[in-house]
Amino acid sequence: MNKSRRSFLKVAGVSAFALSSGVAALSSAAQAASSMPGSSYKMGANALTAKRWAMVIDTRAFSSPEAYKPLIDACHKAHNVPTIEGSNQNIKWFWLDKFDHAFPDDINDHQTAKIKDRQFPLLCNHCTNPPCVRVCPTQATYQMHDGIVAMDYHRCIGCRFCMAGCPYGARSFNFLDPRKFLPKEVPNPAFPTRMIGVVEKCTFCAERLAVGQKPACVEAAGGRILFGDLDDPNSDVRHALANNYSIRRKPNLGTQPGVYYLI
Template sequence: MNKSRRSFLKTAGLSVCALSGGIAGVAGSPAAARSGIAPGRYGKGEKALRAKRWAMVIDTRKFCGPQDYEPLVEACRAAHNVPHIKGPQEIKWFWTDSYEHGFPDDMNEHLSKNVRESAYPLLCNHCGRPPCARVCPTQATYQMEDGIVAMDYHRCIGCRFCMAACPYGARSFNFKDPRKFLPDPVPNPAFPTRMIGVVEKCTFCAERLAAGQMPACVEASQGRILFGDLEDPDSTARQALATGYSIRRKPSLGTRPGVYYLI
């Protein structure tokens, strides 16, 4: 009983994989993960946008309330065929919540009332040190060379270790068949729909970046969300961070979140 939580998750993950071999298949087995077989990648075209470390900067000062975020939520849903499921089994890629829930470890007791009572958009933080990728036994969750934490849905066996490891609640599990909650035809036939029993989350629109387009929420924000290379001092993201006060979600955990909020 003296095993660490990490050791327990690793052992449990291998056990689940062994029991799920008939479902996951060879590509989703721990043997495939250990052998170095590369997970699915996004093919980048000639117009692909590139960065050493993608980061998002949300200028919350330019949003008046939850209603201002709704077009961004819908843009994300349409781009990725995110189903509309109400209640505790909701599938969330981009959503809003209170300051208290979004930033529970903030130590500044003297922020303005407006800051503390506003709604904030939440999404996967695409951490520099993603705990979700470390605990995934099949490499269904992996980190791309540009920092994006991506998913290979075909490898996901539904163990949900990534959900337990994520400190931001940024992942959703498909308890129901998500395709039954999508309109016909689907909003974006070019993006794959998911199936029951797999986890999904925001991908920083890796497929759009590969085609030379900015993330859907960034386009819909009309300049209120900035996206750029965190390691390029001339990028719009770095310039915004250099000129304004920003916060991140739970930075004390050492995950190095890639989403910043200007307040």
């Protein structure tokens, strides 16, 4: 068993123990969560649907880290993600990191320097087997029928078990009140702002899919990011994966991430 998988199982075990021993009082809330309001988005007549949503990012089409900035800006604007200057408490929905941090378990030890020195975009992987869902005591984190791992902010109690369970660092906790760092007129009044003490993350723009729009980062990418049904052999994402070399983050963990990278 490699070091990364061993570390992941250790964290998952600690989270599971804490869950079983420290949150007994929440059991009734967890049992009731299957009927919670907002467990899926209301689908409009033009909604985009899939059996299993997946994203394919063609990193070869981005010439520099700056080339990702319009994607990050589009994501953050669509979801009222604040920028907290002079603090290490910034909220992450879509961000960049080095190859070695993004893909520590990649089986190819002989990647070129051009790839290893590149910055890669990171976001929630919307795993087929999401450990964050299993450890959430209130089901504030839940998986939709199309594979999207969604959030119900009203049910989040700030325990951060989901952050301990996520092996990708894809979640952020609001230690500070994010609303204080937004402009007076929020960028997108249609999307809820969050409060202090809750966890948040990328949701594959489930609210946009429900009204027939692709994720904000996909639109901003201009064809360099594909988004489609992984279970459809005729989808763009399946064609891209069949005809290009792709990798995923930490594949040895068995979470089956829904985000693929063409390198």
